[in-house]
Amino acid sequence: MMRPPTRRGILALSVLAGLSWLVARQPRETEVSPVKRPNVRLNYALYEFSGRLLDDAGNVSYQIESPELRNDAGSGIGTVEAPRIRISEARDHWYIEAESAIISPDREQVMLAGEVFLSRENEITGQLLEISSSDVVLDVTPRTARTEAAVRIRQQGDRVDAVGMRLDLINETYQLLSDVRAHYETP
Numbered sequence: 001m002m003r004p005p006t007r008r009g010i011l012a013l014s015v016l017a018g019l020s021w022l023v024a025r026q027p028r029e030t031e032v033s034p035v036k037r038p039n040v041r042l043n044y045a046l047y048e049f050s051g052r053l054l055d056d057a058g059n060v061s062y063q064i065e066s067p068e069l070r071n072d073a074g075s076g077i078g079t080v081e082a083p084r085i086r087i088s089e090a091r092d093h094w095y096i097e098a099e100s101a102i103i104s105p106d107r108e109q110v111m112l113a114g115e116v117f118l119s120r121e122n123e124i125t126g127q128l129l130e131i132s133s134s135d136v137v138l139d140v141t142p143r144t145a146r147t148e149a150a151v152r153i154r155q156q157g158d159r160v161d162a163v164g165m166r167l168d169l170i171n172e173t174y175q176l177l178s179d180v181r182a183h184y185e186t187p
Contacts, residue, residue, distance in 0.1 A: 045070045049080075061088050062140075076105030083112070087143065087169060091123045094169055096138070110138040118145065120172065130154045131174075133165065143169040151176065157185040 049069040053062040068081040080103065085096040099114025118131040131154075136147045145167040153160040153174070164177025 043071065043073045059088065060086075062086070078103035078107075083110075085110075085138075089143070089170055092172065093121050093123070095119045095121070098136070108140050110140065112136040112138060116147075118167070120169075128155070131165075131167070145169065148177070159183045 046069045048067060050065045051063070052060050055061040063086040064080070065084045066080045066082060070079045072078075080101040083096070083098055083101045085094075087094040087096070096112065096116070096118050098112035098116045101113065102111040103109075104111075113135055116133050116136045118133075118136070120129040121127070131151065133147045133151045134149045136145050136149075138145045146165065148164045151162045151165045153162075159182070160176065161179075161181045162176035163179040166175040166177070168174070
């Protein structure tokens, strides 16, 4: 036979075990929601980076590739080594390469540094326009580019040299700012 204090102890443990089991079985009211936006307030580096932005139809409208992309959390500035950028507009594709780039905190400007090469290829006509310069500022939303440096533009054997340029990537127009010299080849 068990003594009464032992019996009471076993009964009390059984009651506590039953209550613990009931509390553990009750449904949890707090749901874990997925992360809607990653925390970009971190310092990070991405190697062999490739990123794409899609238009409303799901087509790639902007693509960037780089061996290294870094973000500084304090300033919000991104740096990119040897970026290769592709911008698609209707029938035209712009290809941009530079030695390095700095991305503004609001992601609206990309400062392309060192030697910068821009080329546009028309899918239908196959015409190729090549622009070489240095230190070009690319405005992302209006899709424009500008530089105060020397510029060389080549198209179908013709060449134009100038100092400074404003380029509209959507309307395919450019304005040369000064010291314009042209060399045209006749067929």
